[in-house]
Amino acid sequence: MPLTLLPLPAAEVLLDAAFLAPAEADVLLTELTASVAWRQEPIKLFGKQVMQPRLTAWYGDPAATYRYSGLQLEPLPWLPILQNLRERVEAAAGTRFNSVLLNLYRSGQDSMGYHADNEPELGLAPAIASLTLGATRTFRFKPRPTITAAALSLPLTSGSLLLMRGPTQQNWLHSLPKTARPVGPRLNLTFRWVDRA
Numbered sequence: 620m621p622l623t624l625l626p627l628p629a630a631e632v633l634l635d636a637a638f639l640a641p642a643e644a645d646v647l648l649t650e651l652t653a654s655v656a657w658r659q660e661p662i663k664l665f666g667k668q669v670m671q672p673r674l675t676a677w678y679g680d681p682a683a684t685y686r687y688s689g690l691q692l693e694p695l696p697w698l699p700i701l702q703n704l705r706e707r708v709e710a711a712a713g714t715r716f717n718s719v720l721l722n723l724y725r726s727g728q729d730s731m732g733y734h735a736d737n738e739p740e741l742g743l744a745p746a747i748a749s750l751t752l753g754a755t756r757t758f759r760f761k762p763r764p765t766i767t768a769a770a771l772s773l774p775l776t777s778g779s780l781l782l783m784r785g786p787t788q789q790n791w792l793h794s795l796p797k798t799a800r801p802v803g804p805r806l807n808l809t810f811r812w813v814d815r816a
């Protein structure tokens with residue numbers, strides 16, 4: 620299936636709901652859950668140190684160091700399984716990526732708050748490709764004060780590929796809210812190009 624443009628103004632967001640077949644997505648979820656060096660990182664929230672409500676890991680080329688929520692992350696070297704996904708995602712997106720941030724949402728209680736991926740090392744109009752494995756969770760977009768537009772909620776299913784590029788990060792925030800529904804784990808990979816700051 621091809622990537623299809625979503626109706627989000629002042630943005631460029633594309634979705635392929637069937638980038639990976641469900642059976643392959645299942646296998647990848649199991650393998651990556653077991654083989655990735657997951658960590659739970661502290662973040663500063665209103666001046667207080669708290670733990671992020673998810674597990675994360677950062678893989679990439681040696682040059683791709685990255686600051687994220689006040690953390691300085693050194694990439695781990697590509698696992699073969701991640702390198703393979705990187706090449707397939709690059710082909711679909713028509714863009715190179717030198718790193719991937721992985722997020723593991725262990726249950727409906729794990730989440731990510733509203734943010735834009737607008738750290739300086741990503742550049743002004745970054746292309747970010749987001750692959751979902753496992754549980755379907757709702758991904759939310761809400762407009763920044765730069766524009767007037769309606770919010771959008773989007774269920775991301777296993778094997779789906781979401782591509783954000785162009786002015787998306789300048790004009791929109793996105794989040795992955797908690798859910799009270801009983802859901803299994805969801806693993807998300809966001810491929811990025813990071814320039815040395």
Ligand SMILES: O=C(O)CCC(=O)C(=O)O
Nearest residue numbers: 720722736749795807809
């Ligand atoms: O889990 C998701 O779908 C979103 C991840 C995300 O926004 C990020 O890693 O910056």
Ligand SMILES: [Fe+2]
Nearest residue numbers: 734735736793
């Ligand atoms: Fe993000």
